[in-house]
Amino acid sequence: MENSRVKIKRTEVLSDNWYQLNKITFDYLRNDGTWQTQIRESYDRGNGAAVFMYNKQTKNIILIKQFRLPSYLNGNKNGLLIETCAGLLDDDNPETCIKKEILEETGYKINNVSKVFEAYMTPGAVTEQIHYFIAEYTDNMKTDKGGGLISEEEDIEVLEMPFTKAIDLLNKGAIKDAKTMLLIQYAMIHHLLD
Numbered sequence: 001m002e003n004s005r006v007k008i009k010r011t012e013v014l015s016d017n018w019y020q021l022n023k024i025t026f027d028y029l030r031n032d033g034t035w036q037t038q039i040r041e042s043y044d045r046g047n048g049a050a051v052f053m054y055n056k057q058t059k060n061i062i063l064i065k066q067f068r069l070p071s072y073l074n075g076n077k078n079g080l081l082i083e084t085c086a087g088l089l090d091d092d093n094p095e096t097c098i099k100k101e102i103l104e105e106t107g108y109k110i111n112n113v114s115k116v117f118e119a120y121m122t123p124g125a126v127t128e129q130i131h132y133f134i135a136e137y138t139d140n141m142k143t144d145k146g147g148g149l150i151s152e153e154e155d156i157e158v159l160e161m162p163f164t165k166a167i168d169l170l171n172k173g174a175i176k177d178a179k180t181m182l183l184i185q186y187a188m189i190h191h192l193l194d
Contacts, residue, residue, distance in 0.1 A: 005029035009027060010025040012024075012025075019044060021043050022041065022042050022043075024040050041125065042126070045126065046088045046128065047088070047131070049101065049131045050085070050130055050131075050133070050183065051084060051086070052183035053110070053136075053137050054136060054137070054193055055136065056192075059163050060162055061187075062108070062160050063082050063083060064106065065159055066156045066157070082159065082180065084180045084183050085098075087100070094115065095133070098131070098133050103143070104146070104148055104149055106146040107142055107143060107158065108142055109144075110136075112135065114134050115132070117132050130179060145158075
């Protein structure tokens with residue numbers, strides 16, 4: 001991870017309450033050949049994984065709905081967002097993580113997931129890279145009610161809906177979560193439910 005155009009001068013921890021917020025002072029070699037000192041804040045919450053769950057037989061998908069404080073503070077009147085199942089890797093590899101999150105959040109036990117891409121969602125301020133997966137499910141894979149873990153302060157509503165309804169929600173602006181938008185569009189482009 002070396003870039004000769006970047007020289008980190010100082011890292012100051014501003015907060016490590018939930019995750020870590022750092023203030024970083026660095027020199028950057030500009031395209032015109034001059035060095036410029038810049039100061040940025042970077043929020044490090046670790047990397048994550050997200051999954052698009054779909055049922056080829058019924059043409060349904062599984063999404064979740066949960067309260068997101070930052071969205072509430074930024075004009076989302078009830079703070080609820082419709083999202084794909086996702087979570088932080090913690091100490092797991094991406095595949096192990098997403099299988100665990102699927103079970104905890106949706107109640108489905110899925111053994112086969114396929115990674116489709118990785119992306120930085122907010123690279124100007126957050127270090128997180130998300131690993132994106134797709135996974136087929138069937139009704140007989142439902143082993144628990146889902147809803148998340150109380151120990152992780154989760155209160156999740158599981159939503160099963162026709163894929164066409166999810167596309168309609170996306171088009172009407174009712175789905176505002178970027179990872180969910182990306183995965184729905186991926187499913188459309190790759191005709192996962194045709």
